[in-house]
Amino acid sequence: MDEYLPVFRECTLFAGMNESDISSMLKCLGARASSFEKNSFVFMAGDPAASMGVVLSGGVHVVQEDFWGNRSIVTHVPRGGIFGEAFACAEETVYPVSAVASERSTVMRVDCGRIIKTCTTACGFHSRLIRNLLTTIAGKNVMLTQHLEHVTRHGTREKLMAYLSSQARAAGSGSFVIPFNRQELADYISADRSAMSNELCKMRDEGILRFRKNHFELL
């Protein structure tokens, strides 16, 4: 397991811990790493939701299948990312989604009960681990709330204004750089790229914003 220590250092779950702390903690938690072939299931929808996963190598797709069998990708989890933690930490009894290796991957699974319920005095960094878990989930929560805020607006222009406003707020300025190209931005706000591009230019012509590539300025 120690071969993956560089990965753990990138993982928000272990923020503020050094390698020896992490190493001893993983033993304490009974964490086990397993390998998965491409397209094999790490867990399936309907399995008891007891553990969270940490991607040590490769990547994992979180997928959902609807009543009629249509499959869609919810998220992709890259190396160093965690998944399933919200279901395991909530009162959910089973996973409502499946996790599939998008390529040959190594995944570490940690029983969430061991993190939460164990006496927190057992090892020195256990409380830090819980805090990290809480911070990580809370951070995702904030991002999800914002995303929902942007997507639920009616009309392409309203979506853009909501998204750009939040970026300006985060930057503390009306002038900022976004982390998306046009196609990615369109996917994010759930709109068509060309329609969005069109709307952006209309807004520019009306004088409510300026942009050049990924740099935007609200007026």
Add this chain to the structure above:
Amino acid sequence: MDEYLPVFRECTLFAGMNESDISSMLKCLGARASSFEKNSFVFMAGDPAASMGVVLSGGVHVVQEDFWGNRSIVTHVPRGGIFGEAFACAEETVYPVSAVASERSTVMRVDCGRIIKTCTTACGFHSRLIRNLLTTIAGKNVMLTQHLEHVTRHGTREKLMAYLSSQARAAGSGSFVIPFNRQELADYISADRSAMSNELCKMRDEGILRFRKNHFELL
């Protein structure tokens, strides 16, 4: 503060605790209740995000204002509900939203740092409190993820199928009752009521589902 003990028993944050535990814990946390007139701010966007709120009486609107000053309501928090906890628990430094009393209200504010960072051996139920906080945020996380899944689908029919599928999964059956009327369902999936109603009937005529009022059956 003890006059609000009945409210605390409904609050997920204090699940599994009895009234005397809650009472002593609130002292330990240094929680303070304050009154707010209708339309007065509990906190404003830009304030340092240190504490979470618990609505003891009345209700609170979480509102967001965009770059051009357009205000929109993100959520309404009723009596017994908590708000601001995700921002305070995440690494956010300031609130990106404001909280406004929707009527004359009483709100208890708890410093999140006191919950998370204090030595967990300080009082017996502190670890339970942290677990409740984690469970609550994780639960919201699951709901947000699902909602996003439903809203981002393109087309009214696809949204309906995604939502109804998730309800069927939750019920463990293709036959279930939804907690929305038509208007609420339309708001939830971010669509027009009449267009949605139309689409539902088309789907019924095509034989992929049946419904009567709030009872649905997928085929």
Add this chain to the structure above:
DNA sequence: CATAATCTGTTGTAATTACAACGGGGATGA
């Protein structure tokens, strides 16, 4: 029971959006 109020389905029209196709940069690499 009668009346009002609300919810739901239906229709037609206007507005918006998705889709496809294309051309102009700008970056990349041989």
Add this chain to the structure above:
DNA sequence: TCATCCCCGTTGTAATTACAACAGATTATG
């Protein structure tokens, strides 16, 4: 330098959705 690829804007058309208005059904209320 030239060729290639990718990103972005633009346009026209087809499809979808929003909006408004209305009628039947259901529920609430006195």
